[in-house]
Amino acid sequence: MKKTNLLTAATLCIALGFTSCSKDSDCHECHIAFDGPNGEIEVEIGEFCGTALEDVEAPGYSHTIELTVVDGDTVPAGAYSEIHCEEHADH
């Protein structure tokens, strides 16, 4: 009986493991990756979710910004297509 319970518990654990929810969060912060003189400058453009995220990541999408200063570096106004939404080490 003990063995059966143990087996059942183990099987359940494995089954739960296989069916556990792994859906990624739908919303992500995105930024323009501007190739500055001292490396990449990130200009935050906000959080995008669902189809908006699909749009912003799609080839051909461009995002227009005003002149922006990030940590003393200037990014000219214009439409930029190099947009990244992946996460980085932040804590």
Place this chain on the structure above:
Amino acid sequence: MKKFLFSSFFMMNIFTLFSQTKGIILDASDAPINEVSIFLQDQKILIYSNEDGEFVTKLDIPNNSYINFYKQGYLSKILKYNSDLDLKIVLDKLHINLDEIGVTESFNILGNNKLSSIEKKSLKDDFSSSSMIENIAQLSGVDAISSGTGIQKLVVRGLSGMRVVTYLNGIKIENQQWANDHGIGFTDLGLYEVELIKGSSALKYGGEAVGGVIYFKDDPFDISEVLSGYIGSKFDNSNFLFGNQIGLKWSKNNFYINLHAQYSLASDYRLPNSKYLFNSRYRNRAIKFSIANRGNKMQNIFRYQYNGDEVGIPAHSHENLENVNIDDITNSSINFSQDFKVTRPTQFINNHLLIYENNYFLNKSKLSFHLGHFINNLKEYEKWTIPAFDMVLSNTQIRTNTRTNLDYFTFNIGAQAGIMKNENNTIERLIPDARTNDLGFYSTLDYERKQFGLSAGLRLDYKQIDSEEQDYDKLFSALSSSAGVYFKQQSHLLRLTYSGAFRAPHFAELFADGIHHGTNRYELGNTDLELEKGYQLDLKYQWSNDHFGLVINPFSHNIFDFISINPTDSLYDNTYKIFDYTQFNKVNLSGFEMNFHFHPHSIHSLHLEQSYSFIKTKNYDDNEVLALTPSNKIKTGIKFELEEYNLGLKFKTVSLYHLYSFAQEEIVDNETVTDAYNVLNIALSFKLFNQLNVVLGVNNLLNEEYTPHLSRVKEVAGGIPNPARSFTINLKYEF
């Protein structure tokens, strides 16, 4: 059809109903030996002797089947079964156990280990390393390429990728292994043992195996009508790995079933400076089962295996990798609610492997047939919603082999055919849709009599590669060969092996054209690539007595038209360095491996094993070395058996593994020097209750900050170290 199948199985059962095989196992003083493992190699079935040293099985074992008798502390024995002779086996006491360094005679799928450079390693209950790959890399001449703990693959005598062919239960694993960021594609779940040929002498399996063959074998079947199995859990605090496995075995009459499942989850791993490498996390799910039916002369095995990985690609940056600041790719703490979650970039890998195996036994022959289908789906996401690439690589293979034993001769004749297709599910692609058709024939001959043995073999391969997208259609053909001779005099053995193998270029090498985010580079194939040709000479001397064993194994491997991927001066999109494929006219990899095992007579519980592997490479085109030449290494294992001491808890062993890696200063232009380092792991194993095995371990006890020369993240931020000191707990409940 169903009726026919049922009838066939029923008839097989009838044939075997009244037959049985029995025997006895004794030591040199005629005392029975209990719990000897009796492994029916050809049938893949494991049975044990009882307290009287006897074993009885209903199995009617065909003549000339190989049976391996082994028990810790005794010299293992192999025999070819003969039903006319009594099965009375005498096992001699053994003070040293040298299976893994090739001194002890053993049965091998890959061939005769006296005639070829074959090594094997048990994959059961190994706790001295944190992964299966690191376990195998404890063998001399074997290294690992890694991207943290999630992506790892093996390197044999400096060669890897397409040159080292991986087999799992008789079927070749094709999982986009051309790239260093693509791992081996399965875990140690339900695996029993691995065999390894260094160099190109595996003609039965080795079309294209210029660098070697790695052959993984599943757990054998047990004869037990009572359900048996295990539940295992693993925890490692360097990456908060939680791994769980379950295995079940059952059999009735001639029907056998093994079932295994696994779920593992790991967060980012901790560096020796207490920071965590962002996105080195991974998750694995795997399930596998094997079903077998044995008849008098025929055995059918069906296997299915699924392996799903979600593997983070760490050290990702859009900047020049050398300029990356390590603080930008590490976290100073772990966030349990976030750092187990899949982020980007990530590989999603789904592998399905189906195998049907049939063995038919005649009086002097065994006919084997393998039919396998392997599907590898590799998606690599840098963005959240659109994969950078999404490829399905499917591979169907058929292999047949006939082994015939005639007195002192063993003949193998066989054929192998395969169709492999690469299909993209995305418009942007790194490798185009392409297809290869393979056909190979081989024949090998082994001769062994008294103190002398020789082997010879030939293999003819055809490979057609076509890609409509690239307007490419080419047929490659090659004749591979090997020959070996050994001479044994008392406890000395000397062996010389020659092998020659050829490899057609892979379609990644021919057609690649795109950004490969896993390696942060733009890769360009070369449709002018021709066959790569390898020739190896391997000499082995071994000697052993009751307390000391020694193996010295020098080798030299010339490879002509060596295919290599090399950096160019150009950047793609001002970000990704462009790498292209070229061929060097001639390269040489040479060196030697040396192993010894010492077991002091006065301390029977102590075993010391040490191996040395030294390798040098030379590119004759520019008189430089080859990139990614492994550093020289000394690997030491010390095991102290505690069972004979009365220490309260049921202590089994305390073991220590030490790796000393020499500095690697022989580098090419775009490489950096690697410093020498020491890694020390310790483990204590004991039984908590009768059936619960516990192993407590510490990996990287010295908290050494080191980056192996072959680490894929070595050139990032000055070299990202391997995991810090970590504590591991392994629990295994057997029932």
